[in-house]
Amino acid sequence: MSIQVNAIRSLFPILHQEVNGYPLIYFDNAATTQKPQVVLDALTQYYEKDNSNIHRGAHTLADRATHKYEETRESVRALIGARESAEVIFTRGTTESINLVAKTFGSKFIQKGDEILISTLEHHSNIVPWQMLCEQTGAILKVIPITDAGELVMEEFEKLLSSKTKLISIVHASNALGTINPAKKIIDAAHAVGAKVLLDGAQSASHLEVDVQELDCDFFVFSAHKLYGPTGLGVLYGKRELLEAMPPFLGGGEMIREVTFEKTTYNTIPFKFEAGTPSIAEVIAFKPALDFITSTGKTNIHLHENDLLQYAAELLQDVKGIIPVGTAAEKIAVYSFTIKGMHPFDVGQLLDAKGIAVRTGHHCTQPLMHRLGLEGTVRASFAIYNTRAEVEVFAQALAKIASLKNK
Numbered sequence: 001m002s003i004q005v006n007a008i009r010s011l012f013p014i015l016h017q018e019v020n021g022y023p024l025i026y027f028d029n030a031a032t033t034q035k036p037q038v039v040l041d042a043l044t045q046y047y048e049k050d051n052s053n054i055h056r057g058a059h060t061l062a063d064r065a066t067h068k069y070e071e072t073r074e075s076v077r078a079l080i081g082a083r084e085s086a087e088v089i090f091t092r093g094t095t096e097s098i099n100l101v102a103k104t105f106g107s108k109f110i111q112k113g114d115e116i117l118i119s120t121l122e123h124h125s126n127i128v129p130w131q132m133l134c135e136q137t138g139a140i141l142k143v144i145p146i147t148d149a150g151e152l153v154m155e156e157f158e159k160l161l162s163s164k165t166k167l168i169s170i171v172h173a174s175n176a177l178g179t180i181n182p183a184k185k186i187i188d189a190a191h192a193v194g195a196k197v198l199l200d201g202a203q204s205a206s207h208l209e210v211d212v213q214e215l216d217c218d219f220f221v222f223s224a225h226k227l228y229g230p231t232g233l234g235v236l237y238g239k240r241e242l243l244e245a246m247p248p249f250l251g252g253g254e255m256i257r258e259v260t261f262e263k264t265t266y267n268t269i270p271f272k273f274e275a276g277t278p279s280i281a282e283v284i285a286f287k288p289a290l291d292f293i294t295s296t297g298k299t300n301i302h303l304h305e306n307d308l309l310q311y312a313a314e315l316l317q318d319v320k321g322i323i324p325v326g327t328a329a330e331k332i333a334v335y336s337f338t339i340k341g342m343h344p345f346d347v348g349q350l351l352d353a354k355g356i357a358v359r360t361g362h363h364c365t366q367p368l369m370h371r372l373g374l375e376g377t378v379r380a381s382f383a384i385y386n387t388r389a390e391v392e393v394f395a396q397a398l399a400k401i402a403s404l405k406n407k
């Protein structure tokens, strides 16, 4: 393993605390990751030194803030391999990015009778906007089924795909089960029938190498807060020709070229989709998070997290009562499970009492839980700063908890 976990941990102040009398073990990284000191410093420094509105070039502070804001856009472009930074739009998060596409691409290109494909694995934010669009337009939402292991049934996907399919909006890596979907295969098949593809990268962007040009996806969306960056900030990548063809999302300052009471003309991309004053501090503070990911290396991150996942699975495989949920061949480091005879929430509470933070419940994937016949699961999700020692403490705690109901 080429990463130095202790050195990495020292960059994250929040990790060095006790919770309920125990050293914090933070395994809720799929919900949000912790932030390194450089990100915290960048937020403070922005407000101490550079605070100013951007793109209005009136003075030195405005120039500085604008320059830094646009530097982050370039770093995002590099992270996902986009052709040009104009194809990178800042939003408030994955949810807003998907809604933006549903409202703008949807209103222009989706009509009655058209079909939109999603999958059983989707997060609510990749279900509800499409349902709303279908209600408005009369389009039809179709769902790709999954196997019991949590993998897409690709034969069914191929059957659902037709010339009526206008858009496939699919999760790249599942937040609830960890399944990594065969994105390239889906995109190529979609393009063969003339459909566009939105890839929900909320869980893949920080763990997997993503090259939007190689994947050839039409849209790619993610949230900064899951990549060691600030909350309230997301990214929408879109191919230039699509973004240019789409109408604006919100109207207001910055997204215009010229306004008269009779008619408004719109700015070029990306500004056409960034109405109003954006999350300037958060965008600026996202750059050191991206630098951290790049300097650590996505491959190293994936290898380390995967090692923790394998280790957890190995330590827990013989513990009576623990039932892993989601056993796809290709996974990000999400360990979802239930314990026989126990409610996931109670398991979460008992772990919290030992300073171990996990997620419990439906993980904003109620239809998926329904498909699996579960109310919810307990989910441990690993990040670059987690250790094998933490996994051992977690496994020991779980073995004790499981033994309460499984003698």
Ligand code: PLP
Pocket: 030, 031, 092, 093, 094, 095, 096, 123, 125, 126, 171, 173, 174, 175, 200, 202, 203, 223
């Ligand atoms: N999609 C997936 C797969 C997610 O895991 C999440 C968040 O957990 C979202 C979408 C929504 O992200 P956000 O709440 O940051 O908009």
